[in-house]
Amino acid sequence: SQQGEEDPQALSIQEGENATMNCSYKTSINNLQWYRQNSGRGLVHLILIRSNEREKHSGRLRVTLDTSKKSSSLLITASRAADTASYFCATARAGGTSYGKLTFGQGTILTVHP
């Protein structure tokens, strides 16, 4: 079953613009991660944010986490054509037998036009 739901399902922007993707989830988490998948390839880890963190940066990426709303957002600033890919959020559950289990959302397809 899919834990996270990404919004929007697809996003089309021009190079240089910012891209924002959102993720909502249902259960208590240990951490939330974002992955990128280029067409026909495997997923690549981008960034991890722990449940006790609210914001994290990595290069042009900014991730926020609101555990009270069970939601996260990924912001890509100054986008490039090479950022065109599918982006997935993944949640690691807290506690129980599923501790550490990573569950992926449906993904957001980002297209950046040159």
Added chain:
Amino acid sequence: EAGVVQSPRYKIIEKKQPVAFWCNPISGHNTLYWYRQNLGQGPELLIRYENEEAVDDSQLPKDRFSAERLKGVDSTLKIQPAELGDSAVYLCASSPRSRNGANVLTFGAGSRLTVL
């Protein structure tokens, strides 16, 4: 470092035929995962190994799917017999021993299965 290696990259078979996928994880990674990804969807976990022990196989359709991880390194995923609905990309991933549940996964390129 070679990364997670999967083979074959593509496989086309007729329904009711068997198929097997192989995965070589990153050296030293204790945890190995098999995910299935349907077109336009996110990956769904089939089975997770800690060394050679399957610690989560609740979503593996055990009537036709089987997996093994010999000596806690390479792993194979088998489907017998394959059905039309098994057409998907099968992704293998590995991660080092978890630190406080923070498993960061490294994925292979995947094995794309088409069942005719």
